[in-house]
Amino acid sequence: MELTTVWFAVIAFLWIGYFVLEGFDFGVGILLRVLGRDEPERRAVVTTIGPVWDGNEVWLITAGAMTFAAFPEWYATLFSAFYLPLFAILVALILRGVALEYRGKRDDLPWRSRMDTLIVIGSLAPSLLWGIAFANLVRGIPLDASYEFVGGLGDLLSPFALLGGVTFTAVFVAHGAIFLALRTTDELRERANRLAGWTGLVAAGLAVGFLAWAQQLRGDRWSVLIAVAAALALVGGLVANRVRREGWAFAGTAVAVALAVTSLFVAMFPAVMPSTLDPGSTLTTAAAASTPYTLKILTVIAAIFTPLVMLYQGWTYWVFRKRVIVGV
Template sequence: MELTTVWFIIIAGLWVGYFVLEGFDFGVGTLLRVIGRDEPERRAVITTIGPVWDGNEVWLIVAGGATFAAFPEWYATLFSGFYLPLFAILVALILRGVALEYRGKRDDLLWRGRMDTVITIGSVAPAFLWGITFANLVRGVPLDSSYEYVGSLGDLLSPFALLGGVAFTAVFVAHGAIFLALRTTGELRERANRFAARFGVVAAVLTVGFLLWALELRGDVASSVLAGVAACALVAGLVANRFRREGWAFAGTALAIGLAVTALFVAMFPAVMPSTLDPSSTLTTVDAASTPYTLKILTIIAAIFTPLVMLYQGWTYWVFRKRVTVEPVAVS
């Protein structure tokens, strides 16, 4: 297997890890005011992701760095053409991180309420914009013969892209609700379970609709099979949630997100930036790749450090695996 293909698979795997893990972070942040009805409950909701949210964002950093190193032309075209949505994602993630860290710095309900609002916005906006971004990667964008983006912001907001944004957001919210049901107790757990059962149907319909449209645009047999299994995993997760088997439910939604993202990457390959103007202007893995020597060095580095990072993150999840209880919080 050529190293360009190997690194396309590695980058796809990094994005899968990011969306599976950061996906429930986005869902929990979106549901902060929906599931948490008062300050003690919202404190408990935040505590479920407190030890892991920043570690989950490492997957995004590594994915971006790997793209820059292995496929610099892809990185340049993507970040120049999608500058505004990617910049908005960056700002939203920064503000969300600040709000998560500073929420408990003052015993003031007004202060915490404002931080909760920032957390919610900083969770919804990236989920929606990532959906738009990946929908456009599947659909294609206007590229000239130099692989330069020649479209406008409006070209990124097609009906298919907007559906992608809504579908990504919906499935992350369902994923987050199931995570809350898995990690909490009492009324908070019951409320999260009920919400996941009801909203999960909406998320499933939107996700299946988006995948069907994506496969019609770029799909093949392999991506169609993966998308079909993803849909089945999502339904199985929702069924498990109704039977109060939150562990299996979370595994189902995680598998569904992972397989759905994998299906999108399989449908894209070998094109990383399809051109809607001229097929000859489509940017492929070969066109975008670094030199073979660079890819070889990157492969050695990845083989050494990737297992260590994954072991550390797995250890973190194991340490903080216990359910979170709602406890009274004294505020002035």
């Protein structure tokens, strides 16, 4: 297997890990004011992600760094085309991080209310914008023969892209609700379980429509099969949630997110930035890749450090696996 293919798979894996883990973070943040009806409940909601949210963002940082190192042309085209959406995501993530860190620094309800608002905004905006960005990666954007973006912001807001934004957001909300049902107790757990049920149905409907459209635009037999498996996993997670098996329910939505993102990358390959102007202007893995020597060095580094990082993060989740009790 060529190293360009290996590194496309590595970067896809990093994005999959990011959306599976940060996805429930975003969902929890969006639901902070919906499920947290008073200060003790909101504190409990924030506590469920407190030890892990910053570690989850490492996947995004690593995905960006590895894209820059392994596929510099992809990185350059991506950031030139999606400059405004990516800048908005960065600002939202900074505000969210500040709010999560400083929420408990003052024993003042108005202060905490303002931080809660920033957490909601900082979770909702990236969910929507990441969906729009990935929908455009599948659909394609206007690129010229030099792989330069020649469109405008309006070209990124097609109906398919907007559906992608809404779908990502809905799936993350359901994923986050199931995570809260898994990590909380008593009445908060009950409300999270009920909310996961109906938001999951909405997310399932949107996901089926979005993935079907994506496969029609740019798919093959394998991406279609993976998309179908993602839909089945999501349904299985919702069934498990209904019978109060939150662990299996969370596993179901996590697998559904992972398979759905996998289907998008499989549908794209070998393109990394499809062109809507001319198929000859499509940026592929071969055209975007670094030199073979650079890819070999990166492969050695990734083989050593990636398992260590995953083990550490797995240990973190194991240590903080217990349910959060409201008021404690």
